[in-house]
Amino acid sequence: MSDRPSSTPDVVVLVGNPRAGSRTRGVADAVAEALLDRRGGPPSAVLVLELAEIVGVSFGPEPAYGAKTHPDPFTAVRSARLLVVATPTYKGSYTGLLKVFLDQFGHRELAEVVAVPVAVAASPAHAEAAASALRDVLGELGAHVPAPPLAVLESQLTDAHEIATQWADRHSAAIDAQRATVA
Template identity: 75%
Template sequence: MTGGRPSGADVVVLVGNPRAGSRTRAVAEAVARALLARTGDSADSVEVLELADIVGVSFGPEPAYGATAGPDPFETVRSARLLVVATPAYKGSYTGLLKVFLDQLEHRQLADVTAVPVAVAASPTHADAAAAALRDLLVELGAQVPAPPLAVRESQLAQADEVAANWADQHAHAFTLHPIART
């Protein structure tokens, strides 16, 4: 599934939680695994980008990089076939950290990417609002979002695998039109 990409992964999990190792990451990885299992793709090439570890903040024209060395995270995101983007809801929307990162991408720069927006919040209303806003942002960047976003309540996080499996069972068919593996 690598197709010669710099990061070596067709599937990228982008975690917008300002705290590394969060439950947001766990649910995002569960979504990637569940979707891959239902589309018949290998989960061996999933790359996780924790913005808490890798992003420096920049409001200028050049991207800022965090302290963690590694492949260019912007190129990794741009070249993903499947991008699972997960965020906790802060004040009813996705995190500022995620917004700052995604604002470094130009309009339609995710045109070759199929994305799954995932939002986590204490209340269903906030989770739905953040998931919808994240979906709109990804579409604005050109990503294909063939299925509804996943809105997860914090009370469901202990069952992240089950929540992800249920979502994937309902929506994996939408990804047959947007294959994950490069051919």
């Protein structure tokens, strides 16, 4: 029996872009939608957590405070049955904003979560590096990552829905099978 709160959506999209409403979010939304379209069954609630709106970051003398959000983003991530984590690539890796957020989870704390890492970058090497690093940190936190991460080039963002659809066509069965064993 899972200890997931009943009020937590089945699918959580976590966006690590320091700018809300980014193209990274668009890719993450497209991935979640494509996976849910292939799953069938009753519609799932989707919760989008944009770290730019949640986490307070300051590089000046005054502290920054994140927005008070409901539900609690940490509880939502821990309780997700499917977690889509998307990040732009900064200096060859996922964003520091996402790192700060993920560092709040203990080792194997996401053991009941199936995760899909998504990275966006200007070059293929950076996209692959960030996607791999994100997969590795999610694995360290205990999340199940049954499919390869999705690495999307900035030049392909206008085709995000098509890219997400093709990726989901190849990997949704493995993700659904893992979700069934974690439930």
